[in-house]
Amino acid sequence: MRVLVVEDDALLGDAIQAGLKQSGYAVDWMKDGVSAEQALTTEPYAAVVLDLGLPRLSGLEVLRRLRKRSDSTPVLILTAMDAVESRIKGLDAGGDDYLVKPFDMGELAARLRALLRRASGNPEPLLQAAGVELDPAAHRVLCRGEPVELSAKEFAVLHILMLNAGKVLSRAKLEEQLYAWGDEVESNAVEVYIHHLRRKLFPELIETIRGVGYLMPRDKAT
Numbered sequence: 045m046r047v048l049v050v051e052d053d054a055l056l057g058d059a060i061q062a063g064l065k066q067s068g069y070a071v072d073w074m075k076d077g078v079s080a081e082q083a084l085t086t087e088p089y090a091a092v093v094l095d096l097g098l099p100r101l102s103g104l105e106v107l108r109r110l111r112k113r114s115d116s117t118p119v120l121i122l123t124a125m126d127a128v129e130s131r132i133k134g135l136d137a138g139g140d141d142y143l144v145k146p147f148d149m150g151e152l153a154a155r156l157r158a159l160l161r162r163a164s165g166n167p168e169p170l171l172q173a174a175g176v177e178l179d180p181a182a183h184r185v186l187c188r189g190e191p192v193e194l195s196a197k198e199f200a201v202l203h204i205l206m207l208n209a210g211k212v213l214s215r216a217k218l219e220e221q222l223y224a225w226g227d228e229v230e231s232n233a234v235e236v237y238i239h240h241l242r243r244k245l246f247p248e249l250i251e252t253i254r255g256v257g258y259l260m261p262r263d264k265a266t
């Protein structure tokens with residue numbers, strides 16, 4: 045899943061980007077409000093981690109404009125300690141949750157998972173479909189009760205398909221969520237990941253809808 049991080053502090057931004065990448069997210073990092081707004085109007089993000097104190101355009105303004113466009117992308121606000129006022133403003137401007145600096149990367153990752161869960165309408169922390177169980181927190185997959193080893197990208201593809209179970213996803217949609225700017229995208233990468241997932245899990249897990257994309261059935265016989 046692809047996440048936008050907006051943070052002007054180089055050390056902190058770098059740490060967040062590295063931490064989220066390690067959790068399997070594709071991460072774009074913007075260091076000012078104007079670049080953040082440009083990214084948000086052109087790229088689809090599953091979630092945004094937004095610092096409020098930013099050069100060129102404040103985080104609060106970025107958030108207000110996002111919501112004004114009726115964009116419901118979940119936003120996790122980062123604020124300075126003791127900045128109760130800015131937390132309130134951030135939430136009222138359309139933020140979904142906040143973290144006070146300094147924070148623990150584990151907590152950031154957990155809050156993001158919670159936001160993604162709510163946004164996708166899957167209240168269960170464990171995703172289940174077609175006899176496959178995926179645990180986003182532990183990064184673990186069980187197929188018919190048996191653990192399955194997946195690469196980070198295979199896991200990411202399966203995660204996106206499961207969050208969207210019952211919906212057809214185009215290859216382009218999957219690619220947009222799998223790669224950040226600057227990542228090298230091989231032209232048939234998605235097909236290869238799908239092929240691996242079918243082989244490692246089971247062949248009929250993911251349906252190919254010709255000319256449209258891929259479908260993970262909402263719930264087949266388990």
Ligand code: CA
Pocket residue numbers: 051052053095096097098
């Ligand atoms: Ca800042």
